[in-house]
Amino acid sequence: MSTETKYGYLAPLTEKSRKSAVHYAKEWFGSTDAKRIGVMYVIFALFMGALGALLSVFIRAELLHAGPDFMGPDFYSTLPGMHASLMIFFFVIPIYTGLGNFIIPIQIGAPDMAFPKLNLVAFWILPASGMMLLSSYVFNAPGFGWTAYPPISTSAFSPSIGADLWNVSVILAGVSSTMAAVNFLATIFNMRCKNMSFFQLSLFTWAIIVTSLLILAATPVLSSALIMLQLERTFPGAFHFFSPAQGGDPILYQHLFWFYSHPAVYIMILPGFGIISEVLPTFSRKPIFGYSVMTWSLVAISVLGFLVWAHHMFTTGIALRVRVGFMFLSMIIAVPTGIKIFSWLATIWNGSLKFDTPMLFGLGFLSMFTLGGLSGVVIAAVPIDIQLHDTYYIVAHIHYVLVAGSVMTIFAGLYYWFPKLTGKTYHETLGKVHFWGTAIFINVTFFGMHYLGMKGMPRRYFDYDPQFEALNFISSIGAFALVAIQFVWLFNMLWSLKYGKVVGRNPWKDGTNLEWYTTSPPQHHNFPEAPVWTPIDRSHGHNTGGPKRDADQLTEPLPAE
Amino acid sequence: MATQQVAESVSDVDVSGESLGITNGKIGLWTFLLMDAMTFAGFLAGYARLRWTPDSNWPNPFETFGVTGIQLTAFNTFVLICSSVSMVHVLSETIRGDLERARKWMVVTIVGGLIFLGIQGFEWTHLILEKWPYLVGGGAVDYNLNFAGTFLSLTGFHGAHVAIGVMYNIIIYLGLRRGKITQENSSLIELAGLYWHFVDLVWILVFTFVYLI
Numbered sequence: 001m002s003t004e005t006k007y008g009y010l011a012p013l014t015e016k017s018r019k020s021a022v023h024y025a026k027e028w029f030g031s032t033d034a035k036r037i038g039v040m041y042v043i044f045a046l047f048m049g050a051l052g053a054l055l056s057v058f059i060r061a062e063l064l065h066a067g068p069d070f071m072g073p074d075f076y077s078t079l080p081g082m083h084a085s086l087m088i089f090f091f092v093i094p095i096y097t098g099l100g101n102f103i104i105p106i107q108i109g110a111p112d113m114a115f116p117k118l119n120l121v122a123f124w125i126l127p128a129s130g131m132m133l134l135s136s137y138v139f140n141a142p143g144f145g146w147t148a149y150p151p152i153s154t155s156a157f158s159p160s161i162g163a164d165l166w167n168v169s170v171i172l173a174g175v176s177s178t179m180a181a182v183n184f185l186a187t188i189f190n191m192r193c194k195n196m197s198f199f200q201l202s203l204f205t206w207a208i209i210v211t212s213l214l215i216l217a218a219t220p221v222l223s224s225a226l227i228m229l230q231l232e233r234t235f236p237g238a239f240h241f242f243s244p245a246q247g248g249d250p251i252l253y254q255h256l257f258w259f260y261s262h263p264a265v266y267i268m269i270l271p272g273f274g275i276i277s278e279v280l281p282t283f284s285r286k287p288i289f290g291y292s293v294m295t296w297s298l299v300a301i302s303v304l305g306f307l308v309w310a311h312h313m314f315t316t317g318i319a320l321r322v323r324v325g326f327m328f329l330s331m332i333i334a335v336p337t338g339i340k341i342f343s344w345l346a347t348i349w350n351g352s353l354k355f356d357t358p359m360l361f362g363l364g365f366l367s368m369f370t371l372g373g374l375s376g377v378v379i380a381a382v383p384i385d386i387q388l389h390d391t392y393y394i395v396a397h398i399h400y401v402l403v404a405g406s407v408m409t410i411f412a413g414l415y416y417w418f419p420k421l422t423g424k425t426y427h428e429t430l431g432k433v434h435f436w437g438t439a440i441f442i443n444v445t446f447f448g449m450h451y452l453g454m455k456g457m458p459r460r461y462f463d464y465d466p467q468f469e470a471l472n473f474i475s476s477i478g479a480f481a482l483v484a485i486q487f488v489w490l491f492n493m494l495w496s497l498k499y500g501k502v503v504g505r506n507p508w509k510d511g512t513n514l515e516w517y518t519t520s521p522p523q524h525h526n527f528p529e530a531p532v533w534t535p536i537d538r539s540h541g542h543n544t545g546g547p548k549r550d551a552d553q554l555t556e557p558l559p560a561e
Numbered sequence: 562m563a564t565q566q567v568a569e570s571v572s573d574v575d576v577s578g579e580s581l582g583i584t585n586g587k588i589g590l591w592t593f594l595l596m597d598a599m600t601f602a603g604f605l606a607g608y609a610r611l612r613w614t615p616d617s618n619w620p621n622p623f624e625t626f627g628v629t630g631i632q633l634t635a636f637n638t639f640v641l642i643c644s645s646v647s648m649v650h651v652l653s654e655t656i657r658g659d660l661e662r663a664r665k666w667m668v669v670t671i672v673g674g675l676i677f678l679g680i681q682g683f684e685w686t687h688l689i690l691e692k693w694p695y696l697v698g699g700g701a702v703d704y705n706l707n708f709a710g711t712f713l714s715l716t717g718f719h720g721a722h723v724a725i726g727v728m729y730n731i732i733i734y735l736g737l738r739r740g741k742i743t744q745e746n747s748s749l750i751e752l753a754g755l756y757w758h759f760v761d762l763v764w765i766l767v768f769t770f771v772y773l774i
Binding site: 216248 | 578
């Protein structure tokens, strides 16, 4: 069928595209190969992430000193919301979808995703929707933050068309991510290779299953809330769902919004958990500790994630007994998350560690995400949350979870699979420089924010009291350095594309899943013939029948029958 | 085009691995329906919240719609349920291999959907012009404006689903007539049927909440 070439899926498919870069690009843009779509997702997400980082630099530049410095308050008020929208809807969620697109079909031994054309459509909705989001800056970008609470987001207070563009763009991004979720579920449920039963799946695949279910159940609720908001904005005479002046209920919007946006934080971290569960065993040269408990705690996190949304609304005046219930459930989430953290620690325990860059990012994630998780338990408590709500403590918490959490896992994944994606190694020393710079400056940027929040500095404000100046100055410097250090990574990736050493199938030597069995980079359709998985023995000696292997043995599928 | 070759040969690859024993399309459609159900859940939760608050001043639907209005919509519900029954016939006739009869049942299904949309359009016109004149620049009503807003958004969103379903069914009908859908790939009809039954089921919920309670 497909011939094996050195360049794998990167090789041009036709003579035309072999000769001209334009044809080559066209071939990529219309490709239904999940690996190419995955790479397009990753590149697009990184581009949008860079724009989001640029907006955060604007924010930190303005907050460098007290008082107005560079911009007006109207422009400033657009920044936090747009930064968050770019990072959440166009960076973190799509980049996990991209890595999933590349890795999932290979890990389950499938030739491609279940619906290749749907996959391509889901991807191309995103650039269109991203353009809509950014074009709101051409008109009048919305200044209501990424939460878009009514009444400030109704047409009475945000009349500009920029707000409509933002709204529709977020709905479209949701459509795209539900399409991808449908595709992942059909692929994983139905296209696993022989012997790849559910409890033989890798933990990254499990994380994508759970995330896809979260996306399917949560995103449409946000869509319906935003459709209602859009109806209210477009036909202010007819629809009054949320504006209190005409009998609407603004708290209703918050309930619907957080019913999505709380699970969304798990949508943004569970695939990262999956990546870490791949990286730590590989570089500890030990199988993952507690495989089945790890899967069930993923499931538990996702179920509990639907029952805690109102902890974002402790100050809206909902009944005390409701708040206490949500406080209790929110704190319970620390249990399955703690199980995962301790299982990762047990995976490293007594391992023979190799400190390559993916491992460093994995360990950095483990230590710093725990910090973000702990501050999460703090603000889950109703009395403390009433004090800290809408202060910089919340900003510190969310960035410890999303930057020290999700972004660290994204880098771990990008370094870990870089040889598989490109067939080349990256420069190890530059990778280490990038890791230490990132890890240090994340703390410089965000740690002081805990104190700022405790002392009462509100978030999303253009100006602040001069007593907060020293910590804000340190935070701004940290943010600039954090963005600057990412250029080391960018240079490393581009340089390695050209000058990196060519690698074999399993460059880490200890990768145990199917992606390390195929060529680097993989061919179209991933495997020359459908692989047959040799099951891992997870029964602790109770299972009988059939060939089995230990979990730390290299992937060596059985020959096809 | 090269990409076409790739797409085609994927379906050639023998995927004889572990599977749930059903087609990819069915998993895709079921997961899509889960998503769609949650969208309706969002709208219905909004409706419930706006209606069942202590001082919502919500009118009695029975008084607003009147006996005729409720009965008309009950008839409409009956039509939609009947078109679900005829959809089942399309599938069973196709599986049996009698494509002639399958096509006829498909026409019945499509006509059922169109009647539903027609009656709903008639009802909307009537309600907007006579009951809620403020929507078209006329006088105000003395009760909660969200009564009309949630009614229009819920039934409108459902109506859009019916319209898409009718188009879906027309595509299936054309496939039957041109011989592209036969006994072998009757699962395509099953998928269309799943969607159609889902739209039907959601309507029963919407009808109960908006008209009857």
